[in-house]
Amino acid sequence: xxxxxxxxxxxxxxxxxxxxxxxxxxxxxxxxxxxxxxxxxxxxxxxxxxxxxxxxxxxxxxxxxxxxxxxxxxxxxxxxxxxxxxxxxxxxxxxxxxxxxxxxxxxxxxxxxxxxxxxxxxxxxxxxxxxxxxxxxxxxxxxxxxxxxxxxxxxxxxxxxxxxxxxxxxxxxxxxxxxxxxxxxxxxxxxxxxxxxxxxxxxxxxxxxxxxxxxxxxxxxxxxxxxxxxxxxxxxxxxxxxxxxxxxxxxxxxxxxxxxxxxxxxxxxxxxxxxxxxxxxxxxxxxxxxxxxxxxxxxxxxxxxxxxxxxxxxxxxxxxxxxxxxxxxxxxxxxxxxxxxxxxxxxxxxxxxxxxxxxxxxxxxxxxxxxxxxxxxxxxxxxxxxxxxxxxxxxxx
Amino acid sequence: xxxxxxxxxxxxxxxxxxxxxxxxxxxxxxxxxxxxxxxxxxxxxxxxxxxxxxxxxxxxxxxxxxxxxxxxxxxxxxxxxxxxxxxxxxxxxxxxxxxxxxxxxxxxxxxxxxxxxxxxxxxxxxxxxxxxxxxxxxxxxxxxxxxxxxxxxxxxxxxxxxxxxxxxxxxxxxxxxxxxxxxxxxxxxxxxxxxxxxxxxxxxxxxxxxxxxxxxxxxxxxxxxxxxxxxxxxxxxxxxxxxxxxxxxxxxxxxxxxxxxxxxxxxxxxxxxxxxxxxxxxxxxxxxxxxxxxxxxxxxxxxxxxxxxxxxxxxxxxxxxxxxxxxxxxxxxxxxxxxxxxxxxxxx
Numbered sequence: 001x002x003x004x005x006x007x008x009x010x011x012x013x014x015x016x017x018x019x020x021x022x023x024x025x026x027x028x029x030x031x032x033x034x035x036x037x038x039x040x041x042x043x044x045x046x047x048x049x050x051x052x053x054x055x056x057x058x059x060x061x062x063x064x065x066x067x068x069x070x071x072x073x074x075x076x077x078x079x080x081x082x083x084x085x086x087x088x089x090x091x092x093x094x095x096x097x098x099x100x101x102x103x104x105x106x107x108x109x110x111x112x113x114x115x116x117x118x119x120x121x122x123x124x125x126x127x128x129x130x131x132x133x134x135x136x137x138x139x140x141x142x143x144x145x146x147x148x149x150x151x152x153x154x155x156x157x158x159x160x161x162x163x164x165x166x167x168x169x170x171x172x173x174x175x176x177x178x179x180x181x182x183x184x185x186x187x188x189x190x191x192x193x194x195x196x197x198x199x200x201x202x203x204x205x206x207x208x209x210x211x212x213x214x215x216x217x218x219x220x221x222x223x224x225x226x227x228x229x230x231x232x233x234x235x236x237x238x239x240x241x242x243x244x245x246x247x248x249x250x251x252x253x254x255x256x257x258x259x260x261x262x263x264x265x266x267x268x269x270x271x272x273x274x275x276x277x278x279x280x281x282x283x284x285x286x287x288x289x290x291x292x293x294x295x296x297x298x299x300x301x302x303x304x305x306x307x308x309x310x311x312x313x314x315x316x317x318x319x320x321x322x323x324x325x326x327x328x329x330x331x332x333x334x335x336x337x338x339x340x341x342x343x344x345x346x347x348x349x350x351x352x353x354x355x356x357x358x359x360x361x362x363x364x365x366x367x368x369x370x371x372x373x374x375x376x377x378x379x380x381x382x383x384x385x386x387x388x389x390x391x392x393x394x395x396x397x
Numbered sequence: 398x399x400x401x402x403x404x405x406x407x408x409x410x411x412x413x414x415x416x417x418x419x420x421x422x423x424x425x426x427x428x429x430x431x432x433x434x435x436x437x438x439x440x441x442x443x444x445x446x447x448x449x450x451x452x453x454x455x456x457x458x459x460x461x462x463x464x465x466x467x468x469x470x471x472x473x474x475x476x477x478x479x480x481x482x483x484x485x486x487x488x489x490x491x492x493x494x495x496x497x498x499x500x501x502x503x504x505x506x507x508x509x510x511x512x513x514x515x516x517x518x519x520x521x522x523x524x525x526x527x528x529x530x531x532x533x534x535x536x537x538x539x540x541x542x543x544x545x546x547x548x549x550x551x552x553x554x555x556x557x558x559x560x561x562x563x564x565x566x567x568x569x570x571x572x573x574x575x576x577x578x579x580x581x582x583x584x585x586x587x588x589x590x591x592x593x594x595x596x597x598x599x600x601x602x603x604x605x606x607x608x609x610x611x612x613x614x615x616x617x618x619x620x621x622x623x624x625x626x627x628x629x630x631x632x633x634x635x636x637x638x639x640x641x642x643x644x645x646x647x648x649x650x651x652x653x654x655x656x657x658x659x660x661x662x663x664x665x666x667x668x669x670x671x672x673x674x675x676x677x678x679x680x681x682x683x684x685x686x687x688x689x690x691x692x693x694x695x696x697x698x699x700x701x702x703x704x705x706x707x708x709x710x711x712x713x714x715x716x717x718x719x720x721x722x723x724x725x726x727x728x729x730x731x732x733x734x735x736x737x738x739x740x741x742x743x744x745x
Contacts, residue, residue, distance in 0.1 A: 049565075166415055169724045171679065173686045174717055177705030178420065183428035332574040339576045339687065340702070352576070359580055359691065363598045366584030366591070373577045381572035388568060 004091030009106055013117070016106070019072050020062040027058060040320070043393040050389015056382025060124050060375070068125020074118035075102035078349040085109035087365045090116075110354070110368035111361055119349035120371045126350045127379065130261075131330040134268040135323060138330075140201045141269065142276025143319075147307040149277070150284025161281070164274035172271055173336065179267045180260075180342040188245025190263040195239050195246070197269050202231045211305040238262070264343035268333055272326060279322055283315040290314075317394040321387050328383035335376050351376045402733070409725040413718055420717045421464050424710040430456050433708045437512060453478035455486060467509070467714065469502020503718070509711030513703055518715045522700070526719070528604055529685055529696035532615065536681065540620035540627070541674060547624070548631025548670065553658050555636040564632065570625035575687040579618040583691075586614065600692040615692045619684040623677050627670055634669035638662045668738045675731030679724045 004012070014021075035042035044050045067073040076082075076094075084095040090108040094101055107116040149157040167175075179190065206228050213220035238257060240249040257265075287293065288311060296306045337343045338352020351372040358369025423429070434450045435442055442450065451457050455466075455474040465471035466486055473486030487501035489510070501507040508518040551563035585591050587598035597611040638644065639662055647657050686698035693699075697716070704712040 166412055169412055169679070169721050170416060171682050171686070171701075171717070171720045171724075173683055174420075174701060174705065174713075174720065177702070178423045178713075181429075183432055183708075184423065184426065186428045187426050189423075189426070328572065335574060335576065336683075336687065340690070355576060355580055359583075362580065362583050363588045364590070366588045369580050370584055373580045377573050377577050380574070381569055384568045384572045 003089070003093060004104055004106075006091070009091045009104075012104070013106055016073055016075065016117075017063070019066045019070075020059060023062045023066075024055065024058055028055070040390070040394060043396075044386075044389055047389040047392050049385050050393060053382045053385025053387070053389055056378055057386055060379045060382070061128050063121055064124035064126075064128035067121040068129075073121045074115075075104075075106060076115035076118045078114060078119045078122045079347060081113045082109070083113065085115075086113040087111055087361065087368070088113075089365075090367055107371050108365075108367045110358060111365075112357075116354075116368050116371055119354055120351070120375050123349040123351045123354060123372060124375065124379075126344075126348065127331055127334065127376075130265065130268075131327050131334060134265055135272065135327045135330050137198065137201065137265075137269045138272035138276050138326070139319070139323060140204050141197055141273040143280050143312065144200045144204045144207075145273075146277040146280025147284055147311065148303075150281040151288055151303065151307050151311070157281070160277065164277045167270070167274045168278075172333065173340070175271060176267055176337055176340070176342055179270075180263050180337060185260070185263055190266045191239055191241065191244060191246045193270060194262060194266045197266060197273070198235055198238060202228060202235060205231060207304050208308055211302060211308055258345070260343050260345055264334070264337055267343075268330055268337075271333065272330060276322070276326070279318070280315070283318060284311055287311045287314055321391045321394070324383050324387035324390060328380040328387075331376065331380050331383070398733075398736075402729070405729050405732070409722070409729065412725060413721050416721050417714055417718050418464060420714055421467065421710075422460065424708060424713055425456070425460060425463065429708050433512070433710070436707060449479050452476070453480070453482075453484055455484070465502075467502050467711070469500050469504035469507070472499045473497075473501050508715045511704075511709055511712045513707045513709040513712065518712055521712070522697070522715050522719060525695070525697045525700045528694070529689070529698065531607065532612075532619070532685065532689075532694065532696060533681065535612065535616045536619045536623075539616055540624050543620075544624045544627035545631055545667070545670060547628040549635050549658070549663070549666070551628070552632035552635025552666070553639060553662070555639065560632070564629070567625035567628040567632070570621045571629070572625075573622060575618050575622050575684045576691060578621055579614070579688060579691045582614050582618060598692075600694040604695060615688045615694060618688050618691075619681060622684055623681060627673055627677065630673040631666065631670040635662065635666040638666045641665075668735070671738060672731045672735050675727045675734065678727040682720055682723065 031038065031042070032045050035045045044054060063073060082095065085092065085105055086109055088105055088109040090106065092105050092108060094103050094105060105115050105117070107120070110116055110119070145160055149160045178184070184190065206224065209220060209223050209227060213223065236249045237255050240246055241256060241262070284307070292314075293306060293310055296310050301310075334350065335352035335355070338350045338354070339356045341353065341356060344350050344353060354372040355369050355376070358366075358372070362369055430451055431447055433456075434447045438446070438450050448457070453476060455463070455476055458466075458474060462471060466473050475483060475485035475488070477483045485497055487497040487499065487507075489497070498505070506519065508522065510516070511518050511521055514521055547563050547567060551560045551567075554560060582596075583598040586593050586596045588594075595610075596614045598614070600607075600611050600615045603612040603615075644657060644661055647661050652661070682698070685696065686701055688694070689696050689698035690702055697719075700712070701716045701720075703709070704716055
């Protein structure tokens with residue numbers, strides 16, 4: 001069989017991505033049709049830059065969803081090695097293809113003869129789950145600590161700010177090298193950090209519900225039971241891992257997170273939260289001088305009610321923008337980890353690790369390293385453009 | 398002002414002590430020590446052998462004592478091993494026990510001995526730092542002027558098509574981490590597949606003899622990532638200045654646009670970027686580690702990777718102490734510079 005030309009490769013990739021195109025067309029037509037009723041999200045479709053950014057981000061979200069959850073886009077198994085396909089250029093026919101096998105390596109094979117196209121597509125599913133989730137946790141930690149630091153000030157603020165600056169003064173890569181090694185994992189340290197860091201969402205939601213409904217104890221108790229119960233279950237399943245230092249809750253352990261993944265997750269949250277803390281603290285300092293805060297204080301509202309229901313909603317604009325930017329930064333951090341071969345299983349198709357493996361033969365065979373590099377670049381670029389569009393639109397009113 | 402600097406230096410010292418202690422704690426966890434013993438001795442050591450290896454070399458003393466010895470506030474250990482040889486922190490190879498100093502820590506200027514490079518750490522770090530200094534110098538020389546020019550051009554007419562184009566370019570560069578741009582540059586400009594071969598894909602030779610061909614790509618790679626951010630800050634501050642009253646007055650008086658930008662706006666617009674440039678140092682340090690690994694340039698970042706990968710405790714401590722001090726110093730300089738540039742702000 002003949003090797004494919006570039007036009008054929010592109011058209012075949014386009015065809016392979018059909019579910020993504022359908023998903024995106026559906027999403028965009030619905031969103032643009034109803035954009036007047038969708039608040040800030042709808043306004044996004046008025047800004048060209050924001051729309052382009054959103055399109056790029058959604059492209060990768062759909063790719064991650066269809067490739068990871070439904071196993072649709074990839075042409076081959078991202079882990080299987082096929083003899084004779086090592087370092088083959090894009091468009092090489094699949095050697096010994098049988099009935100049901102896809103007949104080509106669309107973007108060539110890497111140095112272990114795996115299909116680059118499938119690895120990049122499956123890599124998206126890892127990034128689009130971990131990066132937003134880790135950013136969300138970092139925001140929970142940053143908000144829960146930043147609000148009181150800014151609102152109460154004093155010794156608490158001094159202490160928390162000192163700790164935040166301490167973590168920020170650390171070179172990120174050094175921190176990763178110290179935290180994300182198999183030896184450290186053996187000591188259980190990442191799990192202890194997880195116990196500490198992942199308790200913040202529970203705390204946050206418990207306080208959130210309590211401050212809102214404390215005058216209606218019955219409603220509060222029911223809500224509290226459901227939300228905190230569910231979160232605690234997830235929390236315990238997350239931190240507990242048979243065969244490691246934390247095994248107390250084996251009986252109710254719902255799912256297992258591979259040790260490497262948990263460590264990566266914890267360190268990314270740990271690195272991101274001080275910056276979020278500083279942003280939230282700065283916003284709180286600014287907003288607490290406003291009249292509506294004084295009004296709430298005069299009304300006799302509690303401190304936490306004011307923080308969570310008066311200050312936080314009014315700080316949402318900058319926080320949403322920063323959230324988008326920070327997902328991009330987290331993606332870069334995850335790639336950095338992969339690039340240094342830390343954390344995630346090097347076999348797994350995450351983009352950083354794929355770039356790292358591809359760079360060794362870069363001057364002879366650049367094709368395995370370039371697709372994941374462009375994938376990562378476009379996702380982060382999309383998030384940045386999206387943040388820019390959101391900022392522009394939220395400043396308008 | 399003097400008091401402010403004094404207070405900041407004090408804070409800096411406390412921060413460095415806290416951070417080096419954290420590094421000390423993490424590197425001295427038992428699994429790490431075990432790995433160290435096995436790479437130093439041999440991989441088939443039994444548990445008892447590992448313990449005695451570590452005990453003989455003072456690794457199993459209590460953590461605060463070890464840390465104090467490293468700092469140089471407690472006398473270095475002298476331990477007679479089970480094999481009969483006497484080892485001490487201050488007894489260098491080929492030195493008699495009697496000649497050794499009692500204290501040998503950082504305060505005495507002794508940073509210890511690297512187990513990976515088999516060399517004195519103070520000397521080693523200094524050589525590597527000078528190599529990284531060379532890299533940083535060229536990065537700064539490329540990054541700052543181009544970032545400022547892009548930012549000023551974009552900010553002087555906000556909303557124009559020049560502004561849109563340049564802003565998008567700066568967003569694109571901030572979205573490109575070094576390991577992505579570096580890989581793309583190497584693939585395009587130095588691989589046989591693309592056939593351009595304008596530059597060298599490795600900067601190993603640039604350590605002694607740096608020229609445009611082997612040094613430009615690493616410099617460009619680091620500069621590009623920081624450039625976008627500085628350019629955006631410059632643009633924002635320039636755009637703000639251009640809407641100020643005194644600029645309008647100058648315009649109404651009929652001063653030419655070039656003169657307004659060069660003489661009236663620029664000085665005020667450059668205050669914010671100065672701070673940002675100083676605060677970029679910690680980020681650049683990250684870039685340095687990645688780029689030095691990618692281009693095989695054996696500077697400070699490369700040493701960091703080697704030290705961390707092999708759990709070379711004292712080298713890691715020295716590396717983290719140096720980088721923390723660099724980060725905090727740049728913060729201090731940016732604060733002081735800010736006060737000097739902007740008389741409206743005072744530190745007291």
